Amino acid sequence: MTLEIVVMIKQVPDSQEVVIDPVTFTLNRSAARNVINPADENAIEAALRIKDKEKDVHITVITMGPPFAETALIDAMARGVDDAILVSDRAFAGADTYPTGLTLAATITRMGKFDIIFAGEESTDSSTGHVGPGVAEFLGIEQASYTSSTWIEDEFVYADRELEDGIETVRMKSPCLITVLTNSNVPRNPTLRMKIDSIKKGIKTWSLADIGLKPEWVGLKGSPTIVKSMRTINEKKREGKKFKAGEMDKFVDELVSKGILKL
Amino acid sequence: MKIEERLSLLNYKIDKSYEHITVNPSICETCPDHFCTFACPAKCYSLIDKKLNFKYEDCVECGTCDTACSHGSVAWTNTKGGHGVKYKFG
Amino acid sequence: MEISEIIHEQSYTRQIIENKNSYYGFYNAGSMSEFDVIVVGAGPAGASAAIKLASAKANVLLVDRADPPGSKNVSGGVLWGDSLSQVAPDWEKGPVERYVEAKGVSFLTKDSRISIDFRSKKFGEYKSGYTVLRTKFDAWLAKKAKDSGAMVVSGVTVDRLSMKDGKVIGVEQGGETITSDAVILAEGANSRIAIDSGIKKKPSDRNIALGIKEVIKLPEKTITDRFGLSSAKMGFASEYVLGFLEGGVRAGGFLYTNKESLSIGAVISMGDLRKNNQTYSFNIIEQFKEHPFIAPLLEGGRVEEYSAHLVPEGGLTVDSIYGKGYMIAGDAAGFTFSNGLVLQGMNYAVVSGIVAADSFLQRKEKGIEAGANFSNYMDNLSGTFVMKDMKNFKGVDAVTWSKSIHQTIPAIAEEAMLNIFSENGEPKKHMLKILLKSMAGRKESKKELAVDLYRMMRRL
Numbered sequence: 001m002t003l004e005i006v007v008m009i010k011q012v013p014d015s016q017e018v019v020i021d022p023v024t025f026t027l028n029r030s031a032a033r034n035v036i037n038p039a040d041e042n043a044i045e046a047a048l049r050i051k052d053k054e055k056d057v058h059i060t061v062i063t064m065g066p067p068f069a070e071t072a073l074i075d076a077m078a079r080g081v082d083d084a085i086l087v088s089d090r091a092f093a094g095a096d097t098y099p100t101g102l103t104l105a106a107t108i109t110r111m112g113k114f115d116i117i118f119a120g121e122e123s124t125d126s127s128t129g130h131v132g133p134g135v136a137e138f139l140g141i142e143q144a145s146y147t148s149s150t151w152i153e154d155e156f157v158y159a160d161r162e163l164e165d166g167i168e169t170v171r172m173k174s175p176c177l178i179t180v181l182t183n184s185n186v187p188r189n190p191t192l193r194m195k196i197d198s199i200k201k202g203i204k205t206w207s208l209a210d211i212g213l214k215p216e217w218v219g220l221k222g223s224p225t226i227v228k229s230m231r232t233i234n235e236k237k238r239e240g241k242k243f244k245a246g247e248m249d250k251f252v253d254e255l256v257s258k259g260i261l262k263l
Numbered sequence: 264m265k266i267e268e269r270l271s272l273l274n275y276k277i278d279k280s281y282e283h284i285t286v287n288p289s290i291c292e293t294c295p296d297h298f299c300t301f302a303c304p305a306k307c308y309s310l311i312d313k314k315l316n317f318k319y320e321d322c323v324e325c326g327t328c329d330t331a332c333s334h335g336s337v338a339w340t341n342t343k344g345g346h347g348v349k350y351k352f353g
Numbered sequence: 354m355e356i357s358e359i360i361h362e363q364s365y366t367r368q369i370i371e372n373k374n375s376y377y378g379f380y381n382a383g384s385m386s387e388f389d390v391i392v393v394g395a396g397p398a399g400a401s402a403a404i405k406l407a408s409a410k411a412n413v414l415l416v417d418r419a420d421p422p423g424s425k426n427v428s429g430g431v432l433w434g435d436s437l438s439q440v441a442p443d444w445e446k447g448p449v450e451r452y453v454e455a456k457g458v459s460f461l462t463k464d465s466r467i468s469i470d471f472r473s474k475k476f477g478e479y480k481s482g483y484t485v486l487r488t489k490f491d492a493w494l495a496k497k498a499k500d501s502g503a504m505v506v507s508g509v510t511v512d513r514l515s516m517k518d519g520k521v522i523g524v525e526q527g528g529e530t531i532t533s534d535a536v537i538l539a540e541g542a543n544s545r546i547a548i549d550s551g552i553k554k555k556p557s558d559r560n561i562a563l564g565i566k567e568v569i570k571l572p573e574k575t576i577t578d579r580f581g582l583s584s585a586k587m588g589f590a591s592e593y594v595l596g597f598l599e600g601g602v603r604a605g606g607f608l609y610t611n612k613e614s615l616s617i618g619a620v621i622s623m624g625d626l627r628k629n630n631q632t633y634s635f636n637i638i639e640q641f642k643e644h645p646f647i648a649p650l651l652e653g654g655r656v657e658e659y660s661a662h663l664v665p666e667g668g669l670t671v672d673s674i675y676g677k678g679y680m681i682a683g684d685a686a687g688f689t690f691s692n693g694l695v696l697q698g699m700n701y702a703v704v705s706g707i708v709a710a711d712s713f714l715q716r717k718e719k720g721i722e723a724g725a726n727f728s729n730y731m732d733n734l735s736g737t738f739v740m741k742d743m744k745n746f747k748g749v750d751a752v753t754w755s756k757s758i759h760q761t762i763p764a765i766a767e768e769a770m771l772n773i774f775s776e777n778g779e780p781k782k783h784m785l786k787i788l789l790k791s792m793a794g795r796k797e798s799k800k801e802l803a804v805d806l807y808r809m810m811r812r813l
Contacts, residue, residue, distance in 0.1 A: 014274065014349075016274040016275075017274055017351065031351075033421060075508070078509075186279050186280045189343055189344025189345075189346075189508075189509075189527075190344065190508065190509060191509065191526060191527040191529065192416060192506060192509045192511065192524070192526035192527065192529070192531055193526070193527070193529045193531065195506045195508075195509055196387075196414065196504065196506065196531065199504055199506070264639065264656060266633075266635045266636075269567070269635070269656060269659035270659065272656065272657065272658055272659060273658070273659065296627075296630055298626075298627055298630055300633075301626060301629075301630060301631065301632060301633050301634060302563070302623070302626055302627070302634055303634070304563065304565050304634045304635045304661035305635075305661065306633075306635060323660060323661050324425060324543070325543060325563070325661040325662050325663055326542070326543030326545075326663050327563050327623075327634070327661070327663065329555065330555065330556050330557065330558065330561060330623060331623070331627070339545070340545065341418055341510045341545050342418070342510065343418075343510045344508060344509065344510070345418070345419060345420030345507065345508030345509075347425070348425060349419070349420075349424045349425070350424050350425065350426070350427065350487075350488045350658065350660055351424075351488055351657070351658055352486040352487070352488055352489070352568045352614070352616075352657065352658045352660075353423065353424070353425075353426050353427045353428070353486055353487030353488035353489075353490075353491070353660065
């Protein structure tokens with residue numbers, strides 16, 4: 001029986017290009033071009049590695065976003081993903097992590113059978129890490145977050161979770177959801193052959209109606225988060241001082257006097 | 264403005280699995296001019312304790328070093344998969 | 354769903370379907386190749402070729418190694434002329450920066466600037482050029498190609514041309530061959546594919562220079578005021594002869610105004626840099642920026658980007674710009690021009706790309722076979738200003754990089770000007786006398802200067 005894998009990805013503003021406005025000190029995202037969220041690239045790679053090893057694996061990549069997110073989906077297909085679905089609807093605008101999770105969970109349900117869902121640990125543009133685990137909760141399935149590798153053994157899904165004090169290996173029954181750490185693998189490059197084939201094949205685009213959710217459940221209306229206000233943290237003044245190798249005492253005294261080190 | 268500061272303005276998608284330029288250390292060891300260190304606009308080539316040090320990560324892919332090195336040490340290829348420098352203005 | 358959304362969705366789907374149809378080609382019926390043409394490189398040459406081909410319903414693949422397309426492309430920044438209107442009639446409404454209404458040429462010595470500052474109302478009748486920032490501009494052109502029906506692939510690096518029985522039958526990437534009846538190679542000045550495919554030699558010091566550039570952010574109004582421009586849409590473009598550089602390294606400079614930034618850079622002679630072997634290339638642009646007559650123009654600006662790129666020199670740099678199954682266009686073919694007064698490349702790229710596309714279509718009409726020899730590309734190009742300029746100005750690099758241009762003439766002019774304009778209480782002398790005196794006082798041989806002047810008269 002075909003092992004059905006779903007990878008959830010997101011397009012984010014390239015964090016290397018998000019600049020801080022020198023006057024207002026706010027983030028200027030509009031200057032940045034969109035890229036696949038880095039951890040999601042690792043999630044795609046994690047799925048592809050299972051496909052490399054196991055027989056009869058089918059991978060679908062999905063994203064909720066505007067029409068131009070097609071680029072990211074085509075890119076994923078050109079690395080070896082079989083199908084792509086873009087869930088796009090004006091009604092989704094302004095969604096926080098709750099309706100985003102709901103929308104993706106509804107999409108996956110609508111797709112039919114699924115065994116493993118992959119997602120990046122978090123997105124660089126909001127860094128909540130909510131959506132992956134949220135989808136698992138909506139679907140009522142097991143999950144493993146912050147993983148560095150995933151494999152299949154005796155019909156079980158195994159994943160290494162990298163925790164602060166060590167690595168925890170978890171065993172799960174499918175269906176399950178796995179979030180993948182940034183830089184946990186090196187994503188492969190798309191090939192020209194596969195790019196051409198992916199563009200020819202194209203992606204599927206689904207709207208709100210296709211996934212059977214009500215407008216008031218998604219987008220801004222379905223978002224419980226309310227941002228009360230936003231403040232910019234003023235940059236602390238930095239200074240540089242040099243100490244010679246033998247001046248450890250002086251160095252410590254200086255740190256204490258500045259309140260950086262408490263004795 | 265220091266070159267390091269200018270390079271820090273650039274957006275690179277660094278390829279951790281492929282170094283698109285390699286040098287042959289045995290050739291560089293006997294090199295009389297080390298012209299690469301003057302020619303490379305991204306200071307990828309530098310002398311540390313009289314030994315040539317090369318880093319591909321800062322490369323802006325101009326191709327200068329391939330012509331600059333007249334001793335056959337530089338092996339130049341294009342970056343792959345959209346990796347490397349990504350200009351905003353160009 | 355609201356009606357507007359439905360329309361939005363439908364038009365999006367329709368666009369995908371339309372694009373898909375075009376991929377399956379109209380010409381391709383009799384050929385075994387997957388594509389009619391594969392165009393390598395999404396710069397002005399490649400994109401123009403792709404637009405032209407796709408508009409003629411050819412089945413074309415445009416592939417660029419940068420993602421998004423164009424994000425590895427760099428140029429000084431003026432697209433001269435109006436050739437692009439042949440494939441993109443609305444290009445002036447695209448992401449162009451400013452229309453060049455003021456053109457300068459300056460010689461810079463350590464302490465002085467001798468300039469021609471040319472402004473003309475006639476720039477309204479005669480097309481001058483627009484400053485452009487390539488990353489934005491080239492992405493726009495690639496989009497045009499896509500909208501015309503070309504398949505555009507970015508972020509994939511073609512390894513080499515695929516050859517069979519001495520003919521190019523497509524391109525190779527990752528061990529796979531994608532076939533086409535023709536390949537238009539428009540990969541730019543650093544032509545790895547042409548070199549690795551054995552159709553171009555590695556460039557020598559003589560046929561490339563090193564271009565280094567910075568984009569410096571300034572408010573729109575500051576730029577308009579500082580350069581005395583008539584509006585925020587109007588721009589200034591100037592070339593400089595940098596005769597003052599440490600170690601006598603010869604380099605040309607340029608300074609162009611964009612909407613909200615300046616493009617400033619230096620084009621450095623590789624041979625000189627090598628001979629000198631103690632000046633760092635990346636410091637030359639800093640010397641230029643610090644010059645007493647340049648620094649005030651940049652005041653208050655913030656460096657936003659640093660870039661470097663090879664500049665083809667001395668005309669054609671390949672033995673042949675065409676062969677069986679391929680044509681080379683743009684910088685890759687060496688189609689650039691610089692004579693100290695102007696630096697041009699993009700307009701040659703556009704024209705050569707269009708002519709390459711036309712040459713394919715011409716052959717196609719007569720029932721092309723895969724791997725046909727595209728000698729008609731050369732014939733067709735000969736009728737354009739591209740080849741005419743290449744012929745007429747062959748050897749111009751000898752003048753551009755001559756000692757006379759870079760040192761002798763600026764020094765003489767500086768001395769003469771000082772003599773003419775400084776009031777030292779002595780009676781005025783005739784101009785000729787002043788010039789002769791300045792020349793006599795110089796170490797350089799008069800013969801050398803005479804030779805360079807003769808070359809200049811012939812070639813400029």
